[in-house]
Amino acid sequence: MSKLRVNAFSLSLDGYGAGPDQSLENPLGVGGPALHKWAFSTRTFRKMFGQEGGETGVDEDFAARSFENVGAWILGRNMFGPIRGEWPDDSWKGWWGDNPPYHVPTFVLTHYKRDPIVMEGGTTFYFVTDGIHSAIEQAKAAASGKDVRVGGGISTIRQYLQEKLIDDMHVAISPVLLGRGENLFAGLDMLNLGYQCSEQVATALATHVVIKRA
Structure with a gap:
């Protein structure tokens, strides 16, 4: 059966999933890249960005x-971009260039x-305006029996957690303090x-912590 998953989601020690003040210059927010040091050197992430080599291990x-x-x-x-409000035009197609790392249908809340965007490598972005359940x-339906991965950000994951829809979640807690931003677990029992x-x-x-729904 298809699961709804969160994977490889980096958090600071104080629970923040991105730095504050996201912008074109700081897509992960101020201080955000430090959360992902564990991932940047892995073989999987290097391959995802067209690089060779990479570390093995946990x-x-x-x-x-x-x-x-x-x-x-x-x-x-x-997660799709820094633009807020109405789409000014169709020029913004995500942070990732012509070949995003998803390679499957990707649904943006x-x-x-906005009309769907067909990208290289099998990624098509679909824009969903009628909520998380839709x-x-x-x-x-698009996954054809495979799992659906929620990539973030914090607000999106929290909405699915509040509805008890996430089946399992892997968070990577980095030894970094951000002080402010969006907190994943604040107010969630x-x-x-x-x-x-x-x-x-x-x-x-x-x-690395894995949390499952009982």
Whole structure:
């Protein structure tokens, strides 16, 4: 059965998933890149950006697992880009150039209509204006039995957690303090929502934690 998953989602020690003040110059927010040091050197992430080599080990194992059996993605509007409000034109097609790293149908949550964008490498961006439940229905249909991965951002993941729709979630907690931004768990009673920790392992750059819905 198709699952709704979060994988390889980096968090700071104080619970933030991106730095503040996201912009074209700082797509991960101020200080945000430090959250992802565990991933940047892995073989999986280097390959994703057209680079050779990369490290193996626990960090690589979690990075590789994050792409297994994924048939569709869901992204929040902020994950797709820094533009807010109405789309001014069709020029913005994401942070990732002509060949984004998704390679499957990808559904972007937004309040503003936009035609689908067909990209190189198998990625097509679809823009969903009627909420998170519609997005998951469309994504699961497009995934053809494979899993759906929620890429973020924080607000999108929190909405799915509040509805008890995330089946399992892997977060990589980096030894970094950001101080402000969007906090993943603030105000969420994860235990009451039915979630529990099923796995945790530490490396030099991150503590990997897997949380599953009981």
